[in-house]
Amino acid sequence: MTTLAQQLLRRKPIGRGTGDSPLHRTIGLFPLMAIGISCTIGTGIFFIMSQAVPLAGPAVVWSFVIAGAVAGLTALCYAELAGAVPVSGSTYSYAYATMGEGTAMVVGACLLLEYAVSAGAVAVGWSQYLNELLQNVFGIRLPEALINAPEEGGLVNLPAVILVALCAILLIRGTKESVVTNAVMVCIKIGVLLFFIALGVTGWNSDHFADFAPYGIGGVAAGAGVIFFSFIGLDAVSTAGEEAKNPKRNLPLAILLALVVVIALYIGVALVAIGAQPAGQFEGQEAGLAAILAQVVGSSWPATVLAVGAVISIFSVTLVTLYGQTRILFAMSRDGMIPKIFAKVNERTRTPVHNTLIVSGVVAVLAGVIPITFLAEMTSIGTLAAFLVVSVGLIILRRREPDLERGFKVPLYPITPLLSIAGCIWIITQLRPITIIVFVIWVAAFLAFYYFYGRRRSALEPGNAPLSADVPFTTTVRVEGDRR
Template sequence: MTSIAQQLLRRKPIAREAGDSPLRRTIGLLPLMAIGISCTIGTGIFFIMSQAVPLAGPAVVWSFVIAGIVAGLTALCYAELAGAVPVSGSTYSYAYATLGEGIAMVVGACLLLEYAVSAGAVAVGWSQYVNELIGNLFGLHLPAALSNAPEEGGIVNLPAVILVALCAVLLVRGTKESVVTNAVMVCIKIAVLLFFIAVGMTGWNSDHFANFAPYGIGGIAAGAGVIFFSFVGLDAVSTAGEEAKNPKRNLPLAILLALAVVIVLYVGVALVSVGAQAAGKFDGQEAGLSEILAHVVGSPWPGTVLAAGAVISIFSVTLVTLYGQTRILFAMSRDGMVPPIFGKVNERTRTPVQNTIIVSAVVAVLAGVIPISFLAEMTSIGTLAAFLVVSVGLIILRRREPDLERGFKVPLYPITPLLSIAGCLWIITQLRPVTIFVFAIWVALFLAFYFFYGRRRSVLQPGNQPPGADVPFTSVVRQPGPLERSER
């Protein structure tokens, strides 16, 4: 009889044989990179300047650099683990292989919170931008009853529900179709930010940098704490572990390349924003980038272009977050942690169709009836907790599996993961106590579910098998299967 303590600490073998996965390996390097960029460059960059500049002044540029470094340290840890453990499930799978089943369930709770709640939040943000775009183009606005949650005076946020439904259709049709659509949207959103940089440069005024750091190091650090959440999303690449071609090479490379693109774009936007507009004018701006361009050009048309870019940007974020959520639940179902329905794969499309429909229905309800302010509050702490586990898991895996094949190794080990841990802990201390309290309740509820359901159905429980699997888990270090070898 296995004790509860033994159940909490039991670890899953590094991975299953490549041939066991029912998912199809169709995602190459560029689409993987697009997943990371898409999930990272979302609503944040369109709004964050109005929150960060009042804290840091023109030195907000350094706030972006610091936030990028903290995110980069974690991304390096993700890159090594993604190459060493290239399976669906992201941080959940890494925690299961290194820290044990109990911590894996905590991380699963974090990831479900991060992806589901953020998907609902960005869908609501998409609804607002669609309304703005329609107003700019046609002078019309959607009825308040059909574009707001009940608490905000409406009946249902219909555009947000429609967005989730459209993303669900794409995901059900197949992974290849979804990633191609996402890649096109990523190209458009990058073009929009480059458009902002190019037009904004025409209004450059170096005098705006005169009082560069009015609030000192503390202000720069506070700005970095706010900005950090604009870098959330790079972990979405690792959820595609079992659908990536040549994962040991492409997963780490995609994460690092996506991070490089995001940092360059963010710092460029920050420099141009401050160069084109005095720091004192940022506070209270709702559509800051649009207003900056309108001031530079002397016409409202740039705001329409930015609104169109935001609509496309947020669509792709919702698509990727839904994708990530379904793959995490797929991995948890295969391990016995959640019901088997989440692990069933359609024979024709090779995608978890029922899983996608259930997740999309839940997110559509969240987006349709709950205000964005409530949805957005809980996203950050789930992400930080997952980032923290990645860095800890990397250190443990290096010690337990020193000979494991890795497509990438973190430089300056162990300094890099230790700095990542410190950075995540520091940012968590900046969160409101109520956020931490609600997060603790959510994790407690999820652990209660594990106690009554998951621990007895775990694939590591003697006599149990993965739902729908033909062969058991193996402790053999994962070797590339025939499909992977043919795609190298």
């Protein structure tokens, strides 16, 4: 009989191919890149300047560069692992292949916070921007009782629930339809940010950069800490491991291209925003980029354009985070860690319909009745913990599988993953103690579920069949200790 220690440390062999997966490879390079851009560029860039500029001054431009560099280090690690282990499950699958079943379950808990909880958080924000858009265009304002959670004086956040339902319908119809819709929305949101840059640069004033770093390097670092969370989402590309065409090439390339696009857009927006408005006017500025354009143009119509951009942006973020969560749960279910219903795939649409309905139902409840502040805090720590595991996993895989075929290798190894680890730890230490405590409790509860359910049903448990008619297993299962 396998001991608990052996169960926690056993590793799933790396899949050498996923030709028997029930998921179809329908996602090309551009749609993959759009997944990363979509999940990264949410509402943060529309309003983050009002939080970051008071900390860093005009040097907030360097804050964006630093935050992008830290996020980029992790993105490079994801790019290598995505090309080496091209399966669904993202960080969960990487942890399972490098550090063992116990660590994989901890990562599974983190990813539930990163994807499911963040989907709820951004859906809550969608109702606010939708309300603003309806008021600006049609003069209609939704009742407060239907756009706020009970703790905020409302009954239910109905627009947030409707948004989740619309995304679920798209995902159930098919992966191809979902990624095409997302790609269109990404083009629109990029267009809106380019619209800001093109219009905002007409109000450029070089004098706004005169006192460039009034708060020194400490202010630049503080600004980078706030901005970092605007770069989260690039890892969403890795959840499409079993639906990507030519995954060893396209997964790493999509992550890297998405990173370049996001960094370029963010720095462009930051430069134009500072050039168009003095640094002292950013603090407390609720309308963000819209207010800057209103000053430059002398009219309120740009606010409507940016509101459209925010509404579309949040829709695409919700769509991608729901997609990512269902594929992570698909991988965990196939491995026996959670009930098999999450791995059942509809024969016609080739999508995990039951999985999508369950995830969407839970997210709709979160979005409908829980305040956004709590959801956002838990998303942050779950994401950082997952990032940390990826960087550690890359180092382990390099040592354990030096001859493994990789579509991409991180430059300056091992400096790159070590810097990524250091950056993640630093940002985690900046979080509120209560957030860390709740996170520890959540992970402990997830491990308790593993103890009573997952470890005995694992596909790696001797006597358990790794294959079934409706849940194909994409790798040959060996008990830890065998050499590949």
